[in-house]
Amino acid sequence: MDVDEDPPGASLVSENQPSDASSVSSNEEPSNDARAPSTASLDNKNDDEVGLALTWTGDGWHTVLSRRRKKNLKKSKTEPEKALEKKNEKSAGHPLADAARDSQVKRDFQRRKRRGPTPLPKEEIKVILRPSKGLTVKNLFGSELSMAVIEACRNSFGLESFLLRVHPGSNIIILSTPHEQVAGRLIEINQLKIRGRIHPFNAYVADPEDVLRGIVHGLPPGTIQADLMANLRIRTQGVKIERARMLGSSKSAIITFTGDVLPGCVYFMGAEAIRYPYKPTVQVCKICRSTGHQTDVCPTPNANVCSKCGTCDPTKEHECALNCAICGEEHATGDKSCKKKLKNVAPRKSRVETPRRKTECTYAEKDFPQFEQHQQKPPRWFSSDREEATLQTGQASRSSSRS
Structure with missing residues (x-):
């Protein structure tokens, strides 16, 4: 008996495949919307907390990205955009302003690249x-x-x-x-x-680099260096006075010490004088009003500059207003109120601190029985052995009565 029938499943697949595909897609679309809402993106806060990011595709599949890869992806997208924006801003700007900006960047780069000379040997x-x-x-x-x-x-x-x-x-x-x-x-x-x-x-x-300096006030002005060295004394152990000199015609002296500790005070002719910290100031020439050198080494001693306002070749009737040669504000040069008077010197520790090694005690009391006996024995401050013996017998009788 011949039966003309199609193989089971073949015609069904060919005929029902489009409808099945449409039905599958229609059935999966709402589930995709449910799983991938409109807020799902690379910047999802929930994904950041978990450490993974979900990138959704049109077929309903998603790709799991690690946090590191997510950051790299964001950088790769933002850097070209930033470069394009900078290029547009630069092209839209004024050419003179762009040239000035480029020259400023070049000067800053050269300033950072420039280095000072190699320091001289410290021990020399x-x-x-x-x-x-x-x-x-x-x-x-x-x-x-x-x-x-x-x-x-x-x-x-x-x-x-x-x-x-x-x-x-x-x-x-x-x-x-x-x-x-x-x-x-x-x-x-x-x-x-x-x-x-x-x-x-x-x-x-010059003084060595490892010396310490201090200022002492209230000394007789005009004291010579020999008298200072002969009458100055300190009581700090391990510290010596290397040299001392008066600061101009003032009542203050600068003292150089060698050692690891700055003494709190010194003694001049037996009288105690408090030692104050030494703070170097910016040098200003009184002739040319230039900073960096003193008056005795001025390269232009014939310069005609007003010492108060800084006017070059001033006349007798010129308007003289106070102007600081260091900061440019309206006060005398080197005044106490000057904010830039002191040099920017790195602070130095007054004492050389050495790290202490932590040691742990691994001994027990039984290893030292003599210490235990010594602790049990009362201290002896009696006038005779008889008093000590009576005290010991009294303690023994008192302990036996309690038991």
Whole structure:
């Protein structure tokens, strides 16, 4: 018996596939809307709390992203947009303003890139040469100054015995040497022959970098350095007075100490004087009103500048208003109210602190029985052994009665 029938399932699949697909899609659409609301995005707060982000597609599938990948995806989308916005803003701006902005950015980059000179060796001796008025050391070659120093010391040492550095801001010369004999020769320099002319100099040894300084007030003005060193005393152990000098014609003196601790007070001729912290101030020349160097080394001693207002070539009838050469405000230069009077110096600890090692006690009382016996024995402060014996018998009888 022949039966002409289609294979089961084949015709059904071909005929019902479109309808099934439409029905499946129609049935899954509301579920997709329920699972993926309009608020589902990469910025979902609930996803942030869980640490995962859900990216929904049109077919109802979603991709699970980690938090790190989510952040990278956001960055990749925002950086081109920001770059495009900056480019549009720059093109829409004024060309002169854009050029000024570019030059400012270039100057800032060069300022950050510029570095100071390599510091001189800390363990070496530093000798300072201060020129007289009218000589600008930054306009001279370093080789000229080195040869002048060798000639002033009568060729007693070579060029390899010291290092020379010019400090243009302070208008001084710094000589660094590890040899005490060379330093002794450099201190004796009182003049240098430069370009056929003789220029007087003042030489002295700079304080080491590990010294401490303090200020003492109420001393007799005009006291010479020898009298200060002979009459100053301190009681702090491990600290010595290296040198002391008066600050101009004032009643204050600056004292240099060597050690790890700054003493709280010093004694001058037996009288106690409180030691105050030393705060370096900005140097201002009284001749040219320039900051960075003192009056005795001014490179322009013939400058005609008003010391109060800073007017160049002033007349007798000019309007003179107080103007600070440091901060530019309306007060005298170096006044107590000046906010920029003090130098920006990194604070230094007054005591060298060493970390203490923590140790744990691993011993028991039974390891030291003699300590236990010593603690049980009462202290002896009796006048005789008889009183102590009576006290011990009294304690024994009292304990037996209690039991």
